[in-house]
Amino acid sequence: MISNADISETLSQRLSDSGLRSTPQREVVYSVLLKKRDHPTAEEVFARVKPEMPMISLATVYNCLETLVQCDLVRAVNFERGPTRYCPNLHPHAHFHDVETGATHDVDLPAGLLDQVKAILPEDFKASSVEIIFRGKESPKARGGEPSSI
Numbered sequence: 001m002i003s004n005a006d007i008s009e010t011l012s013q014r015l016s017d018s019g020l021r022s023t024p025q026r027e028v029v030y031s032v033l034l035k036k037r038d039h040p041t042a043e044e045v046f047a048r049v050k051p052e053m054p055m056i057s058l059a060t061v062y063n064c065l066e067t068l069v070q071c072d073l074v075r076a077v078n079f080e081r082g083p084t085r086y087c088p089n090l091h092p093h094a095h096f097h098d099v100e101t102g103a104t105h106d107v108d109l110p111a112g113l114l115d116q117v118k119a120i121l122p123e124d125f126k127a128s129s130v131e132i133i134f135r136g137k138e139s140p141k142a143r144g145g146e147p148s149s150i
């Protein structure tokens with residue numbers, strides 16, 4: 001369980017590493033992402049932040065998300081034709097995207113797999129990141145379970 005104090009500490013550390021300061025808005029946006037790891041869109045984050053911080057605007061939420069992505073605390077995930085989704089899981093992982101429900105799940109990758117994938121590239125290509133996205137359908141049984149279980 002991650003306490004709010006831990007979130008504050010991680011966040012202010014990361015932000016100050018990037019030359020930024022921690023703000024209540026950034027903290028609440030980050031804590032919302034950590035609380036429910038279902039890869040919400042900015043609008044979904046906004047809806048979850050609102051009860052805690054009624055005065056916050058969607059534009060502010062967008063700005064906070066952008067800052068968190070720049071600080072490498074959050075990954076922006078894009079699927080074609082869909083809005084950007086946000087993921088606070090910083091361990092190397094792939095995404096499984098259910099094309100029917102739109103649900104997105106983290107899939108842990110074995111150690112070294114991303115390096116092996118990068119090694120496929122010809123020497124002239126320098127990859128700064130690799131995205132692995134599975135698309136398909138979950139079995140109905142899995143859909144009824146916890147969002148993170150596959």
Ligand SMILES: [Zn+2]
Pocket residue numbers: 039087088089093094095105106
């Ligand atoms: Zn993820």
